[in-house]
Amino acid sequence: MTPSPSRTAIAATGLRKSFGDTVVLDGVDLRVATGTIFSLLGPNGAGKTTTVQILSTLIRADGGEVHVAGHDLARDPAGVRAAIAVTGQFSAVDNLFTGEENLILMADLHHLSRGAGRRRAADLLDRFDLVEAARKPAATYSGGMRRRLDLAMGLVGDPRVIFLDEPTTGLDPRSRRTMWRIIRDLAAGGVTIFLTTQYLDEADELADRIAVLDQGRLVAQGTPDELKRRIPGGHVRLRFSDPAVLDLAARTFGDGQRDNDALTLQIPHDGTVRSLRALLSRLDDASIEADEFSVHTSDLDDVFFALTGHPSEQVKESVR
Structure with a gap:
């Protein structure tokens, strides 16, 4: 919006x-x-x-x-x-000034009064957890x-x-x-x-x-x-202990990528809750029990490479 x-x-x-x-x-x-x-x-x-x-x-x-x-x-x-x-x-x-002096200098540049500038500096030192170091040179x-x-x-x-x-x-x-x-x-x-x-x-x-x-x-x-979500590559990975259950899951999800050695099935997924619920419902309807279940989504590295090369x-x- x-x-x-x-x-x-x-x-x-x-x-x-x-x-x-x-x-x-x-x-x-x-x-x-x-x-x-x-x-x-x-x-x-x-x-x-x-x-x-x-x-x-x-x-x-x-x-x-x-x-x-x-x-x-x-x-x-x-x-x-x-x-x-x-x-x-x-x-x-400025390394030669203390933290407090750096802030007071900025207050002067903003034309704050002496009292207002020091109150502002004290408030910011407290807010940024710099009170103990306030009067130490910034170089330290x-x-x-x-x-x-x-x-x-x-x-x-x-x-x-x-x-x-x-x-x-x-x-x-x-x-x-x-x-x-x-x-x-x-x-x-x-x-x-x-x-x-x-x-x-x-x-x-x-x-x-x-x-x-x-x-x-x-x-x-x-x-x-x-x-x-715009970048393909998101998937759900299911791992099984029984090759027969892997076969059933592969037939249920025809677009899945299976690994017979690892007994895993990788199913394309867009990362939304709705899609995840639909996938779990299909597993339940087919009476398929997976030993491990993990969701993998594209990250910003994938996005960055896909958009800019x-x-x-x-x-x-x-x-x-």
């Missing part, structure tokens, strides 16, 4: 950008609902970074219309900048702490839209999970998250909707489950 204008945080129509003779974005249309997590995926050179740079006012588009947080990007770029935050994969943290912080501080700095101005460019690159599993929780909490509080990531499992875990960009064009959009290891895009 297309979000209504009042519930749309980002709307781009016919977005175009070229660098010399190289077309980077070729008529991109995007709709991102308020308070959701949206992930843009694509192989190297697909145009992801260029899209974020345009939406965040860092570079100009050659064509198209864009509204961010209700502001026309072309007519009111200052209004867009006041409503957004951008956190890149390279931290903006771990990678996960630096990422949390960097994101906290972006929140000083209370943005309505946050652009996150590969927020968990290089983090250990625990720090990644912590960052995921923070991102979910932000969205639950009404903040819109525009996420680019090299980790497809991260997009699958976090995103409400995903768009796949390839050679400057959007080749697919939808929820993670919708995209995965590139393996997921090439997702990461260098900054253009």
